[in-house]
Amino acid sequence: MIEVRDLTKTFQSGDTTVSAVRNVSFSVPEGKFVSIIGKSGSGKSTLLSLLGALDRPSKGSINIAGHDIAALGDRSLVDYRRKKIGFVFQSYNLIPNLTALENVMLPMSFNGLPSGSRLRRATELLDQVGITSDKQQRKPGKLSGGEQQRVAIARALANRPALILADEPTGNLDTETGKKIFDLLHKLSREQKTTIIVVTHDLSIAGRTDESFRLQDGKLVKAK
Amino acid sequence: MNTFTLGLRNAFRNAVRSISIMFILGLSIGLCLVMLIADQAVKQKINDVKSAVGTTITIAPAGFNSFSDANNALTTSSVDKVKSLAHITNLAEVLADRLTTIGAAQPSFSRFGGDANTNAQTSLTSPVTLNTNGDNNGGIGSRIFVNGGGSLPANFSLPVPIVGTTDPTKLNSNDAILKSGAMLDGAKDSNDAMISTAMASKNNLGVGSTFTAYGQTLQVVGLFDTGNQGANSTVVVSLATLQRLTGQTGDITSAVATVDTLDNLSAATTAVKNMLGSSADVQSAQEEANNAVQPLENVASISLISLMGAVIAGGVIILLTMVMIVRERRREIGILKAIGASNSRVVLQFMSEALTLTVAGALIGVVIGVAGGNPVTNMLVSSSTTASLSSTAQTSSGGARFAGGGRFFGTRSVTGNFLQRSGNGLLNSASNVTTNIGWSILAYGLAASLLIAAIGSSFAGWMIARVKPYEVMRAE
Ligand SMILES: Nc1ncnc2c1ncn2[C@@H]1O[C@H](COP(=O)(O)OP(=O)(O)O)[C@@H](O)[C@H]1O
Numbered sequence: 001m002i003e004v005r006d007l008t009k010t011f012q013s014g015d016t017t018v019s020a021v022r023n024v025s026f027s028v029p030e031g032k033f034v035s036i037i038g039k040s041g042s043g044k045s046t047l048l049s050l051l052g053a054l055d056r057p058s059k060g061s062i063n064i065a066g067h068d069i070a071a072l073g074d075r076s077l078v079d080y081r082r083k084k085i086g087f088v089f090q091s092y093n094l095i096p097n098l099t100a101l102e103n104v105m106l107p108m109s110f111n112g113l114p115s116g117s118r119l120r121r122a123t124e125l126l127d128q129v130g131i132t133s134d135k136q137q138r139k140p141g142k143l144s145g146g147e148q149q150r151v152a153i154a155r156a157l158a159n160r161p162a163l164i165l166a167d168e169p170t171g172n173l174d175t176e177t178g179k180k181i182f183d184l185l186h187k188l189s190r191e192q193k194t195t196i197i198v199v200t201h202d203l204s205i206a207g208r209t210d211e212s213f214r215l216q217d218g219k220l221v222k223a224k
Numbered sequence: 225m226n227t228f229t230l231g232l233r234n235a236f237r238n239a240v241r242s243i244s245i246m247f248i249l250g251l252s253i254g255l256c257l258v259m260l261i262a263d264q265a266v267k268q269k270i271n272d273v274k275s276a277v278g279t280t281i282t283i284a285p286a287g288f289n290s291f292s293d294a295n296n297a298l299t300t301s302s303v304d305k306v307k308s309l310a311h312i313t314n315l316a317e318v319l320a321d322r323l324t325t326i327g328a329a330q331p332s333f334s335r336f337g338g339d340a341n342t343n344a345q346t347s348l349t350s351p352v353t354l355n356t357n358g359d360n361n362g363g364i365g366s367r368i369f370v371n372g373g374g375s376l377p378a379n380f381s382l383p384v385p386i387v388g389t390t391d392p393t394k395l396n397s398n399d400a401i402l403k404s405g406a407m408l409d410g411a412k413d414s415n416d417a418m419i420s421t422a423m424a425s426k427n428n429l430g431v432g433s434t435f436t437a438y439g440q441t442l443q444v445v446g447l448f449d450t451g452n453q454g455a456n457s458t459v460v461v462s463l464a465t466l467q468r469l470t471g472q473t474g475d476i477t478s479a480v481a482t483v484d485t486l487d488n489l490s491a492a493t494t495a496v497k498n499m500l501g502s503s504a505d506v507q508s509a510q511e512e513a514n515n516a517v518q519p520l521e522n523v524a525s526i527s528l529i530s531l532m533g534a535v536i537a538g539g540v541i542i543l544l545t546m547v548m549i550v551r552e553r554r555r556e557i558g559i560l561k562a563i564g565a566s567n568s569r570v571v572l573q574f575m576s577e578a579l580t581l582t583v584a585g586a587l588i589g590v591v592i593g594v595a596g597g598n599p600v601t602n603m604l605v606s607s608s609t610t611a612s613l614s615s616t617a618q619t620s621s622g623g624a625r626f627a628g629g630g631r632f633f634g635t636r637s638v639t640g641n642f643l644q645r646s647g648n649g650l651l652n653s654a655s656n657v658t659t660n661i662g663w664s665i666l667a668y669g670l671a672a673s674l675l676i677a678a679i680g681s682s683f684a685g686w687m688i689a690r691v692k693p694y695e696v697m698r699a700e
């Protein structure tokens with residue numbers, strides 16, 4: 001269960017203050033697949049970065065399994081990101097000089113997993129997201145956008161997170177590939193019972209999730 | 225894959241750039257080592273020279289600005305008192321003069337001040353010959369000795385220095401090695417003389433032969449060799465003999481006192497200075513050694529400054545490199561943090577990258593250091609000792625000009641030669657520096673690279689810590 005209360009994030013740039021997220025409150029039950037839609041600049045990415053502890057809120061609380069992550073110290077935040085969260089970004093954000101396999105193994109090494117288990121699990125995950133073994137040895141530059149996003153999804157799953165946060169994961173992909181990636185996320189949410197929050201422009205995608213919220217100028221509007 | 229492997233691999237991500245950086249670092253670390261080698265070798269040499277010098281005190285007449293006859297002659301009676309001082313074990317006294325060859329033209333050796341001593345002639349001819357080609361450009365000799373231009377006379381011959389000494393085993397700093405006959409007795413007034421083997425063969429003389437000087441007949445009792453052309457052209461008699469022959473009873477031109485131990489040298493030197501006052505220039509061998517190693521001290525400080533400069537340069541190179549790399553990979557740092565890497569882990573990864581670059585640089589640097597240590601040391605030492613050699617020679621001859629007390633042109637020159645030789649001898653030995661390249665150089669190279677890597681990574685580490693993970697949410 002994720003419970004967000006009165007979440008607010010303001011940015012100060014020079015004289016002007018931008019409120020990217022304003023008094024947002026919502027809750028997501030465990031294992032649900034939720035989408036957030038909204039125009040560009042409506043605060044979707046900011047909300048995700050708060051949920052994923054990439055940034056601290058200006059106000060409010062985020063309760064995950066009974067812990068307020070807004071109150072955590074820096075070290076605990078790193079722990080939280082590493083153990084509880086899996087990120088999928090619009091621009092994939094793979095490490096360019098590591099192979100697909102090594103990219104997936106990386107978060108496991110942060111977690112202190114022995115290299116044998118890392119290799120086994122990474123291979124398993126890449127098989128699961130449909131990256132064949134010859135492509136597992138390739139560096140991101142030698143993979144297509146869709147393939148890179150599959151690798152990124154495998155990496156997000158590496159440490160068995162409680163929550164996967166995907167920021168426009170299909171934004172850089174053609175419709176067909178985007179649909180496949182979304183199907184993959186959908187399948188994972190059903191099979192692994194992981195909570196997934198996905199930000200998207202695509203209303204047809206949003207229609208297929210368990211729940212959908214709309215953000216407008218930083219404010220949350222229930223859509224479905 | 226662990227942090228260090230990642231850092232190591234990243235060091236070769238941009239191969240051309242990495243190799244260039246390694247070579248530049250290698251040069252700077254190599255320079256560090258070269259300077260370290262030079263510094264060690266030179267300091268070792270300074271210690272060697274200082275501990276190897278004798279325990280002698282040189283006494284010469286004081287005075288710098290007088291050509292006057294009466295000026296500053298040392299006398300046996302005043303210098304003899306030095307013998308009574310504590311710790312003085314021996315005193316060698318020397319009187320020097322110069323003879324001209326009978327029948328030879330002497331365009332420039334007229335008496336200084338006009339007090340002609342027609343006795344100062346000898347049947348000997350100097351073994352040292354000059355180019356007397358008649359022309360003005362006939363070499364250094366013609367320019368020095370010809371008054372008012374013109375050419376050297378055809379029958380010109382160099383004057384023959386003569387030294388009266390209480391210690392014939394030494395011509396000042398040159399050891400006179402006996403080749404045949406007997407060593408002259410320096411304490412006895414007799415008509416005995418020692419000449420060099422070169423002088424003997426030039427004049428067809430041997431042990432037992434005779435020659436004339438100051439209108440008297442002298443007998444050769446021994447033949448010596450000093451290995452030095454100037455000293456080998458000198459006739460050696462006892463001090464008392466030369467004092468009698470020149471009519472300079474009681475006069476000497478210089479003396480060398482020997483002190484029992486090095487520890488007592490400086491106290492004894494002070495005692496001699498106090499005793500002789502302003503009438504004499506008193507210099508201990510230690511002071512001479514200090515003067516001789518002065519250029520080496522300069523080399524030592526140059527190499528130390530260069531060493532620090534090279535370490536700083538290496539640090540700056542790796543610092544700028546790491547700043548460039550961190551700026552380039554800012555997004556990657558954000559990604560690592562977003563997927564769960566701690567600050568310290570990312571910093572460690574970049575530090576191992578910096579370390580890989582510097583250790584590779586250090587290996588290149590050790591090669592440069594080992595190859596360049598010896599030649600660079602020699603170059604530094606020889607250039608700085610050459611500069612000071614010529615200045616020492618100048619001061620020596622400057623001082624020497626007056627060393628004869630202004631009596632005879634010749635006397636001055638002879639003593640000048642001796643002083644100059646002694647200075648050069650120490651200097652030459654001081655400039656002969658050998659480097660010692662051992663395993664420690666590897667350790668130093670490694671230490672230098674660790675230091676440089678630490679300096680270089682520190683600022684990069686600070687930059688890494690400031691990268692916010694939410695930056696990766698922005699589109700590229
Ligand atoms: N680090 C920041 N500093 C200043 N303003 C920011 C920052 N991040 C986001 N914003 C602003 O906050 C608002 C929401 O941005 P964002 O969350 O990226 O919107 P979305 O992802 O929905 O397009 C925008 O007006 C944006 O300019």
Ligand SMILES: [Mg+2]
Nearest residue numbers: 044045046167
């Ligand atoms: Mg966005």
